[in-house]
Amino acid sequence: MGKKRKPRYWISALVFTALWPITCVGFELDPVGALIAAGVYVLAGIGVSSIISKRRAKKEAAAAAEAAKAEAERREAEAKAKEAKSPYSPEVQAIIREGRLAMKEMGRLYSSIQNPDVRSRINELMSVSDKIVRDAIDDPSDVPQIRKFLDYYLPTTIKLLNTYDRMSAQEVSGENISGSMERIEDMLDTAIEAYKKQLDALFANQAADIQMDIEIMNGMLAREGLGGKSYLDINSFMKQYEKQQQYAKQNNINTNIEKGSTSNG
DSSP states (O other), X not given: OOOOOOOOTHHHHHHHHHHHHHHHHHTTXXXXXXXXXXXXXXXXXXXXXXXXXXXXXXXXXXXHHHHHHHHHHHHHHHHHHHHHHXXXXXXXXXXXXXXXXXXXXXHHHHHHOOOHHHHHHHHHHXXXXXXXXXXXXXXXXXXXXXXXXXXXXXXXXXXXXXXXXXXXXXXXXXXXXXXHHHHHHHHHHHHHHHHHHHHHHTTHHHHHHHHHHHHHHHHHHHHTTOOOSSSOOHHHHHHHHHHHHHHHHHHHHHHHHHHHHHHHO
């Protein structure tokens, strides 16, 4: 946006200069009449210049609005093109986009709020939140759970932090302000635990898959005579494997010796 143009009052001076002498001579005005005519022409000139300036400002505003609209359309087109090339689904892309905006706002609050304890909690909330958002990339099936987190839990936390920020900026200790700030501080501890539980819950499916893989592995080991426990002990498995490899190698060495003795005889 450029600087606002001032009305061009020189138009009034031009009109006055051109018409006032003609009017004075043509109508044979006395000094008082000439002064009145001068005032009329000055006001008329100012009015004309004001109209011209308003029209120009209107055109400039329309041009600026059109340029802003074109820029918005260009950015939207670039965003759509970028999303079209993204390997992630639209749902995952939306999670990433909203997560970035939330992290940006929490970062601003971290910088604005001066209480070190609250800043420490914000930092922890940001860390867990970022892991929750990133899980959408690793496991898109978790998107519905993450969507609920982004639609309610995270925005509510940010809203309360904004309230805390405004209250702390007042630099006034009062019952309402102090009490509300303390309740928000307590809420942050609860939010941290809730966020951690939310992150842990996202791995429930993976935990089930891991348990299934372990059970399958145990079954295979039992069939091969390598089992003996109800769970997979990888250390015991590797020790038993090394013993078998050593035993096979030892037999191979003894076989070679026997073959060598036969040939010499």
